[in-house]
Amino acid sequence: EVQLVESGGGLLQPAMSLTLSCLASGFSLEDFTMHWVRQRPGKGLEWVSSINWNSDTITYADSVKGRFAVSRDNARQSLYLHMTGLRPEDTAFYYCTRRQNDWDPYFHYWGRGTLVTVSP
Amino acid sequence: IVLTQSPDTLSLSPGQRATFSCRASQTINNKFLGWYQKKPGQAPRLLIYDISTRAAGVPDRFSAFGSGADFALSISSVEPEDVAVYYCQSYGGSPPYSFGQGTRLEIK
Numbered sequence: 693e694v695q696l697v698e699s700g701g702g703l704l705q706p707a708m709s710l711t712l713s714c715l716a717s718g719f720s721l722e723d724f725t726m727h728w729v730r731q732r733p734g735k736g737l738e739w740v741s742s743i744n745w746n747s748d749t750i751t752y753a754d755s756v757k758g759r760f761a762v763s764r765d766n767a768r769q770s771l772y773l774h775m776t777g778l779r780p781e782d783t784a785f786y787y788c789t790r791r792q793n794d795w796d797p798y799f800h801y802w803g804r805g806t807l808v809t810v811s812p
Numbered sequence: 813i814v815l816t817q818s819p820d821t822l823s824l825s826p827g828q829r830a831t832f833s834c835r836a837s838q839t840i841n842n843k844f845l846g847w848y849q850k851k852p853g854q855a856p857r858l859l860i861y862d863i864s865t866r867a868a869g870v871p872d873r874f875s876a877f878g879s880g881a882d883f884a885l886s887i888s889s890v891e892p893e894d895v896a897v898y899y900c901q902s903y904g905g906s907p908p909y910s911f912g913q914g915t916r917l918e919i920k
Contacts, residue, residue: 739911798846802857
């Protein structure tokens with residue numbers, strides 16, 4: 693069974709940094725591109741970042757470009773999101789997600805999310 | 813692609829039909845339009861992909877259709893367990909993944 697478990701969320705002040713982790717099980721992480729999606733309070737879902745299997749191809753939403761960095765450690769079955777220069781508008785549940793395969797652009801698998809709160 | 817969903821909230825009685833609309837800012841030329849269900853405290857769940865295909869385990873009271881820039885998700889007979897926010901999602905362009913703002917389903 694595919695499982696994705698996020699951790700690392702918390703309460704921070706603006707401009708601080710935080711790294712989120714996602715531990716994957718039930719499949720080999722190196723076989724899949726992985727993604728982060730967030731949901732801000734009272735707002736919709738927003739794609740944040742994607743990283744392919746060997747970290748050669750990384751993309752970010754404009755809202756986080758230059759501030760967030762995604763990485764992975766396939767041997768540890770782990771995905772990371774290093775967030776710097778945090779802003780109140782980054783307050784959100786952050787979800788680690790996975791597609792079914794490379795030609796199916798939908799998020800079939802999701803973690804339960806980890807909450808990041810940025811407040812003065 | 814910007815996806816605009818309507819209405820913001822749908823309030824229905826059990827057994828009624830629910831219809832959620834998703835309008836894209838441009839024609840979706842590929843088939844990549846999906847729908848998710850998000851219940852409070854739970855991760856989003858993929859319901860529909862490729863415009864009209866139900867994901868595994870999704871009850872057949874959920875259906876979807878559309879073409880061009882106009883798409884819809886329908887629940888033939890809503891049940892209390894269907895209370896959630898429903899999102900459409902497209903793929904392509906920049907950003908590669910776009911979501912609508914969501915429609916909240918309430919049961920009277």
